[in-house]
Amino acid sequence: MDKYTQLVSRGLGKDIAKKLGLPQPVVLRRHEPGQPLVQGPVLIQGSTAGADELASTLLAWNLDIRRHAVPKEKLGAIILVLDELAHPDDLEKPVLAAAASLRDLAPNARVITVSRTAASASTPEIAAARQGVDGLLRSLAKELRAGATGNGILLADGADTTSPSTLGALRFFLSGRSAYVDGQLLAVTSGAGQLPDDPEKPLAGKVAVVTGAARGIGAAIARTLYRDGAALVLVDVPAAGDHLAAVANEVRGTALQLDISRADAGQRIIDHAVERHGRLDLVIHNAGITRDKLLANMDAGRWNSVTAVNIAAQLRINEVLLASEHFRSAPRIVSVASTSGIAGNRGQTNYAASKGGVMGMVRATAPLIGAHGGSINAVAPGFIETEMTARMPFVTREAARRLNSLQQGGQPEDVAEAIAFLASDAAGGISGEVLRVCGQQLVGA
Amino acid sequence: MSIQGQSAPGPKESSPSPSAGQNAAGQNAAGQNAAGQAAAAFPQLRKAVVVGGNRIPFARTGGAYTKSSNQDMLTAALDGLIARFGLQDERIGEVAAGAVLKHSRDFNLTREAVLGSALSAETPAYDLQQACATGLETVLGLANKIRLGQIDSAIAGGVDSASDAPIAVSEGLREVLLDLNRAKTLPQRLQALSRLRPKDLAPDAPNTGEPRTGLSMGEHQALTTAQWKITREAQDELACNSHRNLAAAYDAGFFDDLLTPYRGLRKDANLRPDTSLEKLATLKPVFGKNLGSEATMTAGNSTPLTDGASTVLLASEEWADAHDLPKLATVVDGEAAAVDFVHGKDGLLMAPAFAVPRLLARNGLTLEDIDFFEIHEAFAGTVLSTLAAWEDEEFGRTRLGLDGAFGIIDRSKLNVNGSSLAAGHPFAATGGRIVATLAKMLHARGQVDGRPARGLISICAAGGQGVVAILEAH
Amino acid sequence: MTASQPVILGEMPSLSKLYVNAAATAARRRVLGTHTGTELPECSHEVRGVQADVANLTAYQHLIGETASDVLPAGFIHALAFPLAMSVMNRDDFPLPLLGMIHLSNKVVQSAPVRFTEALDIRTRVENLRGHRAGTQLDVVAEVREAGDGAIRWLGVSSYLAKGVFLPGIDKPSAPSVPAAFTAPDPTALWQLGVDTGRAYAAVSGDFNPIHLSVLTAKALGMRRSIAHGMYLASRALADVGAAKGDAFSWDVSFEAPVFLPARVALDISTAQDGDGAWQRSDYAAWSPHSGRKHFSGSVAAL
Known part of the structure; x- marks a missing residue:
């Protein structure tokens, strides 16, 4: 948590910030093992069969479920089920019913819409209604305060309100794991996936490779996957070996000093994982570099090194992975993209091109890995508090930090949580998607 | 017997003395052992394998590790090894390491490093010291315990800091302080203190000289270098090759899984990839300047004082398999020798010239059966004097008890990934560096002419000692 | 050797007193011009039951690089007998000035080890007065036995030169040794x-x-x-x-x-x-x- 957020979160600082109309970021609720999934009752709005089925499923999770609002009761979450929209007119009733409860949301509450993907709509009316949810949700998320977030689940053909990955995504969005995910719509692309036996150890028995694991977001991913039960192979360049060893010893993993842009990197990763851990289930492509320069001043060295590490290496490693006998049991790949690759960023043409490339790769790889029963997704972080962003000039950093719905930067752990979710079997029905972890960045897409 | 998870096969019958034939006739014993005796001598022993190694880059004294203690560096090397092989919380059979320059507070150096590492705190450890042979001797000692079934896994290692070397108080101050401690009454204390003289307050700087001769190691080697008529050019060429080979190994990523950076250092600080014979030829001699012959030993063809640490993971085959760990090489056999350098009978660093012939004879091997030679480059002159002795007819006859010269080695098999002249030589850490490097090379080579690739390690040490060993690809 | 009975001293003489006495003798001879003759005293000096001080022994051994064993180093025995040898050269009838004498050579025969626990009888004498190209030289002989008239364990012969002192009747060597x-x-x-x-x-x-x-x-x-x-x-x-x-x-x-x-x-x-x-x-x-x-x-x- 940054110092400003600490200052305005309590006491005198809080009063002053309020009077001056300064941004008032709150301390976000983040996941701690053993913590309840959501703090307070969950109101499920919507009268479809899907809503009813969902309500009964969530009851089985021992959640405090409301099908009708109780006046003045503080709510932990509102789930707005909109899975049978036929016309934009159908939005009014459930949406306004939910609206009446918005003032009763507790701090760090959740609003989650469950609707269907517009692309699969059979008529213009249905498509309009479904696409309308998109605009509705993004706007609503910007109105929420006090750490509350709004996110949507989009059901593609073949998925319904109680599909494993619908429930998996719902769990993720309800929980503190999604603290910095706001204003996002995540598509459940199939009915595949499986909920974990132990929700605290969703990655138990899995062997995961994390590249760029020596520090920052990579180290946070390693810690989160370890917490979730995975055995870890941590990869980073030999020059970062000392930090890598420290992280490996912390998460009881093995360190593999390897430059992922080497031609044999994919095979060495597979060999190491299989030889030391007997299998390979998850690959997290986190390693990435920046070599910022305005395009007018760009040179081949800067351009090529970014391309080589950020996207070419991933393409080459994935090709080896997809061809390997050892990557066949519910294999999952999660790549780290960037909001720069979506919205663009001045001085980062090379970086944004590589990260845009990651998203393209993910989309196109989804059917390939799907053939082996696996999935591939990307996470696009926004402003994350790391050693790298700590070196940004103060004004730039403050602007980047505050210009999002949560008025603060994210933590490496927030990115790691999203990755851990997408790497889990609960997200097996989600593939080819990009999930942003950006606190709903206000500029750009 | 093993007290770890799996029970290890113990010796089934009493073993013939492993030292049989080693010392029966002192240094004249080479060649007198029946070929292949070793294989028959210990049929019941299991194999000890090298799983892998880890070291920190070697720093020049006063460089990156100036403020790091031996314990700091050994812990860093251990933690890198643990991370590489996933040994967190593992109870290793035994860890042995040592340092040549050692503070009195570090009496339990290795155990303290283990306690500070990610290993299980229930891992026992001991310190060992055999000067520059410390690292290799820990490997041999622990490998023997594994072969006997006493332990299933082990970590061997060594560390040295010439930057953080101990400085002793003067003998006078030390005696006064000890007497003061023993004194029971005030008058006794005052009496002890009254013996203190101003000069007693000056510390005793560490001395690298041999205690019995007062000559530094370099001065000793200068005598040997002159005795064997080793030229300046030959020494510079060896040094140049060491730098080139080490630089090429780094470029090829050879050290990616042998080394973990420390304190911002990612490569051995002494490495000069761009060195050349021309540059080396400009250096002024530093040793042997008062001898009758021309002085040939420079800072370029001698190892500088260095800081660093290394570790090697050893295991039984069963333990390595059960832990899904690689088996790079087998520790086949080792031999120690010593020479009477005090009165100049042999050069201080010439003991390996005797140890290698004895070791090869015991194993029924000749120099031609070796695929990789790892001869520690204390000085270029040390390596070249050893080779010259082996090539010398008279030395072979009169000192080794052979019919003629011991043999010539193929230089293309010598220190192919560089050695101490380029990497540096933190005394006790050199053995671990070489064992891990050779094990990886042997594993990569695999089979040669239908038998496992074979490597020879030779390390000379202060006190006229030498320890040598044979490793084979697993 | 000499037939006369040894002079038995009650204890080992003090070297510092001997040096002082030697300085006084030298001064007296210089002032008075007295001369004691050209022959060496024939009598020997003996001290019985001498025992080494173990702390001193240890310090000696460490200083010269010997291990502190229980056996007296041959040089230590020389030091042990030295005051007694000095006492002979300090006799009034000794013909040469003690101060400024130069130690030319030393020979020791150590026939059996001597341990610090053993009591020793030490006897010293001077002999073999002869010429040297730079003065006059003589030998000081010391014998060390186990107390009670045992066999000689240690025999030392030290040759000293009184530089620039030429005694009448003693010839210089004809050919100075080069x-x-x-x-x-x-x-x-x-x-x-x-x-x-x-x-x-x-x-x-x-x-x-x-x-x-x-x-x-x-x-x-x-x-x-x-x-x-x-x-x-x-x-x-x-x-x-x-x-x-x-x-x-x-x-x-x-x-x-x-x-x-x-x-x-x-x-x-x-x-x-x-x-x-x-x-x-x-x-x-x-x-x-x-x-x-x-x-x-x-x-x-x-x-």
């Missing part, structure tokens, strides 16, 4: 001798001869700097020969150029073995690595 040209071999050892080397040896040997103690005291006796004790140098060389020499051996040393302190001294020890590899003898020579001048040489040989 020292053989010395070419320094490669050293097997290098000693770094600090300026306090003389004081340190004085502390363990009891020989507080001023020429060894400091620049000032040495200058008072005409030396440009203090010099190392000859027996310190020889004892270190003996220690460097090592354990191979065993318990019974002969040991000799000839002193040439003095070692002015501080100094670096280069040493070569070459060892001869018999056909079975058993040690036979070690020859040693020490020189200045700076000037190449020989300081001393000698040998240790099996008996």
Whole structure:
């Protein structure tokens, strides 16, 4: 948590910030093992069969479920089920019913819409209604305060309100794991996936490779996957070996000093994982570099090194992975993209091109890995508090930090949580998607 | 017997003395052992394998590790090894390491490093010291315990800091302080203190000289270098090759899984990839300047004082398999020798010239059966004097008890990934560096002419000692 | 040898008193011009039941590089007998001035080890007064036995030169001995001798001869700097020969150029073995690595 957020979160600082109309970021609720999934009752709005089925499923999770609002009761979450929209007119009733409860949301509450993907709509009316949810949700998320977030689940053909990955995504969005995910719509692309036996150890028995694991977001991913039960192979360049060893010893993993842009990197990763851990289930492509320069001043060295590490290496490693006998049991790949690759960023043409490339790769790889029963997704972080962003000039950093719905930067752990979710079997029905972890960045897409 | 998870096969019958034939006739014993005796001598022993190694880059004294203690560096090397092989919380059979320059507070150096590492705190450890042979001797000692079934896994290692070397108080101050401690009454204390003289307050700087001769190691080697008529050019060429080979190994990523950076250092600080014979030829001699012959030993063809640490993971085959760990090489056999350098009978660093012939004879091997030679480059002159002795007819006859010269080695098999002249030589850490490097090379080579690739390690040490060993690809 | 009965002293004489007395005698002779004659006293001096002080022994052993074993180093026994030898040379009937005498050479036959627990009878005498090209020389003989008239365990013969003293009736050698040209071999050892080397040896040997103690005291006796004790140098060389020499051996040393302190001294020890590899003898020579001048040489040989 940054110092400003600490200052305005309590006491005198809080009063002053309020009077001056300064941004008032709150301390976000983040996941701690053993913590309840959501703090307070969950109101499920919507009268479809899907809503009813969902309500009964969530009851089985021992959640405090409301099908009708109780006046003045503080709510932990509102789930707005909109899975049978036929016309934009159908939005009014459930949406306004939910609206009446918005003032009763507790701090760090959740609003989650469950609707269907517009692309699969059979008529213009249905498509309009479904696409309308998109605009509705993004706007609503910007109105929420006090750490509350709004996110949507989009059901593609073949998925319904109680599909494993619908429930998996719902769990993720309800929980503190999604603290910095706001204003996002995540598509459940199939009915595949499986909920974990132990929700605290969703990655138990899995062997995961994390590249760029020596520090920052990579180290946070390693810690989160370890917490979730995975055995870890941590990869980073030999020059970062000392930090890598420290992280490996912390998460009881093995360190593999390897430059992922080497031609044999994919095979060495597979060999190491299989030889030391007997299998390979998850690959997290986190390693990435920046070599910022305005395009007018760009040179081949800067351009090529970014391309080589950020996207070419991933393409080459994935090709080896997809061809390997050892990557066949519910294999999952999660790549780290960037909001720069979506919205663009001045001085980062090379970086944004590589990260845009990651998203393209993910989309196109989804059917390939799907053939082996696996999935591939990307996470696009926004402003994350790391050693790298700590070196940004103060004004730039403050602007980047505050210009999002949560008025603060994210933590490496927030990115790691999203990755851990997408790497889990609960997200097996989600593939080819990009999930942003950006606190709903206000500029750009 | 093993007290770890799996029970290890113990010796089934009493073993013939492993030292049989080693010392029966002192240094004249080479060649007198029946070929292949070793294989028959210990049929019941299991194999000890090298799983892998880890070291920190070697720093020049006063460089990156100036403020790091031996314990700091050994812990860093251990933690890198643990991370590489996933040994967190593992109870290793035994860890042995040592340092040549050692503070009195570090009496339990290795155990303290283990306690500070990610290993299980229930891992026992001991310190060992055999000067520059410390690292290799820990490997041999622990490998023997594994072969006997006493332990299933082990970590061997060594560390040295010439930057953080101990400085002793003067003998006078030390005696006064000890007497003061023993004194029971005030008058006794005052009496002890009254013996203190101003000069007693000056510390005793560490001395690298041999205690019995007062000559530094370099001065000793200068005598040997002159005795064997080793030229300046030959020494510079060896040094140049060491730098080139080490630089090429780094470029090829050879050290990616042998080394973990420390304190911002990612490569051995002494490495000069761009060195050349021309540059080396400009250096002024530093040793042997008062001898009758021309002085040939420079800072370029001698190892500088260095800081660093290394570790090697050893295991039984069963333990390595059960832990899904690689088996790079087998520790086949080792031999120690010593020479009477005090009165100049042999050069201080010439003991390996005797140890290698004895070791090869015991194993029924000749120099031609070796695929990789790892001869520690204390000085270029040390390596070249050893080779010259082996090539010398008279030395072979009169000192080794052979019919003629011991043999010539193929230089293309010598220190192919560089050695101490380029990497540096933190005394006790050199053995671990070489064992891990050779094990990886042997594993990569695999089979040669239908038998496992074979490597020879030779390390000379202060006190006229030498320890040598044979490793084979697993 | 001499037929006369030894003079038995009740205890080991004090060296410092002997030095004072020697200085007084020298002054008296200078003033009065008295002369005691041209013959050596025939009587010997003896002290019985001498025992080494173990703390002093340990300090001595450590200083010269011997392990602190229970056996007295041959040089230590020399130091033990030295005050008694001095007492003979300090007799009124001794013909030469004691102060300023130069130690030319020393021979020791150690026929059996002596342990610090043993009581010893020590007897000293002077003999063999003869000419030298630079003055007059003589031998001081010391015998060390196990107390109670046992066999001689240690026999030492020290040759001293009274430089510039020529006694009537004693001829100079006809041909002055020319020292053989010395070419320094490669050293097997290098000693770094600090300026306090003389004081340190004085502390363990009891020989507080001023020429060894400091620049000032040495200058008072005409030396440009203090010099190392000859027996310190020889004892270190003996220690460097090592354990191979065993318990019974002969040991000799000839002193040439003095070692002015501080100094670096280069040493070569070459060892001869018999056909079975058993040690036979070690020859040693020490020189200045700076000037190449020989300081001393000698040998240790099996008996």
